Amino acid sequence: MKDYYYFLGISGDASEEDIKKAYRKLSLKYHPDKNENDDFFAARFREIQEAYETLSDKGRRYTYYQNLESHQKSFRYNIPPSIKTFTSNKVHAKKGEEIIISWQTQNADVVKVLPFGLEKTYGERTFKITEFKDGKFQLLLHATNSLLHKTVVQGITITEVFESEGEKFRDQAEELFRSQPKTAANPHGRPKIMRILIGVAMLILAVYFLIKNFSR
Secondary structure: OOOHHHHHOOOOOOOHHHHHHHHHHHHHHHOHHHOOOOHHHHHHHHHHHHHHHHHOOHHHHHHHHHHHHHHHHHOOOOOOOEEEEEEEOOOEEOOOOEEEEEEEEEOOOEEEEEOOEEEOOEEEEEEEOOOOEOOEEEEEEEEEEOOOOEEEEEEEEEEEOOOOHHHHHHHHHHHHHOOOOOOOOOOOOOOHHHHHHHHHHHHHHHHHHHHHHHOO
């Protein structure tokens, strides 16, 4: 049975306003028009709509809650969740190369494959990696037993390979000049090359003043 509260990221005692806010936020994020009509986003969008239509109606919400509670109690939720398999057909890949992952879980009512999102308790997914971070792409499988509040996690790391050393050098050079995510240490999202140059300039100034003080 689908957990609509989980789909919207809200608790069982969420108010009507909480439900509306969650729906608006997620419907914008997963709307197919904003995601090139990707099947995954289209499926998530339908689930979000289905969850909102049920939980925003008081009568339907009450009936759903009773059914969900009964389902959770009757299911084998006294057994912790586990991951039987989580595999990828490749652990080394180039950008744009097709990857196939498959998974199978047990005793879990909520399953996520990150960075994609909610999935079935078992399945297969095909995708292409468009961006690596520091030469790696991380996949995480979360299997949760919501009644026991227990989650198990398993990861797969896919490393980037290049056609040639020239391609690798070009990719590393592009990374130096690419804007970075804004963080506390880098509030303006400056490219790595700017931070390196600023660091070098500060080092030169420090050495200059140090030499100047010793020469007095």
